[in-house]
Structure formats: C-alpha cells, structure tokens
Amino acid sequence: MAEHSVAEIIGEPISxxxxxxxxxxxxxxxxxxxxRMLGTGRPFYIQFNDCKEAPPLDEDLDKIQNSINSTSSLVNVKKLQTVSDSDIDIIKSSSSEKNKTYSCLLWVSQELSQDSIERIKEYSKKELKIQQKTPVRVLHNRSPLTREKTIYSMSLEHIKKNFYVLQLTTEAGTYIKEFVHGDLGRTVPNFSSLTNTDSQILELDVLDVDLNFPPNKKN
Incomplete structure (x- = not known):
C-alpha cells in the first residue's frame, strides 16, 4: 500500500x-x-476481515470521520457508516451504468474560432457518440478493443488566450484525456478534431459521480 494512500488514511483507524x-x-x-476527486466525492466501501470486535457504533464512526477531516490535508470523508452486502452491490453493479462529470483545463494551439465554439455549444444539450480504441498509454495491460462511449453534455469557458475550461458529463469508462487530444486518431471524434486545433489537457478534476451511495442513513 502506498504511503498516505486513501485506503490507509480511512481504513487504519477503523481497523x-x-x-x-x-x-x-x-x-x-x-x-x-x-x-483530483472534487465535488461530491467518490463513493467507496472498505471491507474489514477477521475482526475481533463488533461493528462500530455510529458515534464511533463520527469521531473517526471528524478526526480524518481535521488532521488530513489529502482526504475528506462524509457519511461514514456501516453498509450491508446489498448496499455494496450498488457499487459493484454500477461500473458501466453511472455517469461522471469532469472539469478539464485545456491548452489549445490557437484561440478557438466562433465556428468552433458554436460547434461545442451544440453538445450542451445533446449527446455525442464517440469511438474509442484502447489508449496507447494503457495498451501494454489492456485488450485492444474499440468501445462506443457517450458524451452527454459539454460546456466551454474561455479563460485567457489559448486556455479554456471544458466541463463534460460522460458515460462511465470514457477516456477523457484521449477525447481531448485524440490519441493519434484512436478516439473519434475528439475535441481537437471538433475544433480543428491541437488540444492538450493540463488539469483534470472529477466533479461528480452519479451514484446514490452510500444509503441516506445519516448526514
């Protein structure tokens, strides 16, 4: 386990x-x-094995949650609670069903023309189907497949000169970096082809994972 891993920061005090x-x-x-994982955070669960003590009370988990949030600059936790096997199935069965919203800081080779901006605006309220081959950067450990993915919406904000913020909501499993730069033509269409530019992603944040987990048992 890596030093200062999320699993260690959350799991160790409960363990x-x-x-x-x-x-x-x-x-x-x-x-x-x-x-970075921002916004509402990433749904997760931790399985503890061969426990010698009974499941923790809500007040115990509240104390651990408050301790993590007050002492860690890397991780923030909310709604820490015990869950059932059926609750966990929500995460296990949702890998291909959930939507995710991202914010991307982009550099483009030239300021976008009005036509390019309008082309992106077209997809603010309509879907864009893309074909993604397995990215070059992960070909060494992934099967070489072509997958159809859906971009559900896009919006674009001009920051200055050649810098833009692209916000998009996508189907789970969409390779966002490759959608931006095109991955040598392995993702089509892509942001670069739609805007007739060479586009690179400088920062990528997850703003939301559309999944009702954990169950709404506590605030």
Missing amino acids: LLLKAKSYHLAGSGREDADV
Missing part, C-alpha cells in the same frame, strides 16, 4: 477499532494518479 486482520478499499471507478 484498529475493529482489531481487523486486514482491509480492502473499493471505490466507484478509478482515475489516473494526477486526477
């Missing part, structure tokens, strides 16, 4: 309380290490 032999954190979806 000590339960006197668990081991634990495993499973999150809804995954991103590259340089992608």
Whole structure:
C-alpha cells in the first residue's frame, strides 16, 4: 500500500477499532494518479476481515470521520457508516451504468474560432457518440478493443488566450484525456478534431459521480 494512500488514511483507524486482520478499499471507478476527486466525492466501501470486535457504533464512526477531516490535508470523508452486502452491490453493479462529470483545463494551439465554439455549444444539450480504441498509454495491460462511449453534455469557458475550461458529463469508462487530444486518431471524434486545433489537457478534476451511495442513513 502506498504511503498516505486513501485506503490507509480511512481504513487504519477503523481497523484498529475493529482489531481487523486486514482491509480492502473499493471505490466507484478509478482515475489516473494526477486526477483530483472534487465535488461530491467518490463513493467507496472498505471491507474489514477477521475482526475481533463488533461493528462500530455510529458515534464511533463520527469521531473517526471528524478526526480524518481535521488532521488530513489529502482526504475528506462524509457519511461514514456501516453498509450491508446489498448496499455494496450498488457499487459493484454500477461500473458501466453511472455517469461522471469532469472539469478539464485545456491548452489549445490557437484561440478557438466562433465556428468552433458554436460547434461545442451544440453538445450542451445533446449527446455525442464517440469511438474509442484502447489508449496507447494503457495498451501494454489492456485488450485492444474499440468501445462506443457517450458524451452527454459539454460546456466551454474561455479563460485567457489559448486556455479554456471544458466541463463534460460522460458515460462511465470514457477516456477523457484521449477525447481531448485524440490519441493519434484512436478516439473519434475528439475535441481537437471538433475544433480543428491541437488540444492538450493540463488539469483534470472529477466533479461528480452519479451514484446514490452510500444509503441516506445519516448526514
């Protein structure tokens, strides 16, 4: 486990309380290490194995949650609670069903023309179907497939000169970086082809994962 991992920051204090032999954190979806999870946060659960103590009370979890949020600059937790097997199934069964909203800071090779801006605006309220081949950067450990993915909406904000913020809501499993730069033509259409530019993504944040988890048992 990596130093200062999310699993360690959240799981370790609970593991000590339960006197668990081991634990495993499973999150809804995954991103590259340089992608921030903002907005409502990433749904997750932690499974604790071979526990010697009974499940923690709500007040115990409240104390742990408050401690994590007050001492860690890396992780913030909310709605920490015990869940059932059926609750966990929500995450396990949603891998291809949920939508995700992203914010991307872009650099483009030239300021966008009005035609290019209008072309992106067309997709503010309508879907865009794209074809994505397995990205070059992950071909060494993924099957070489072509997948159809859906961009449900896009909006664009001009920051200055050649810098823009693109916000988009997509189908789960969409490769956002490749949608922006095109991945040598392996994602079509892509933002670069739609705007007739060479576009690169500088920062990528997840703003929302559309998944009703955990159950609304506490605030």
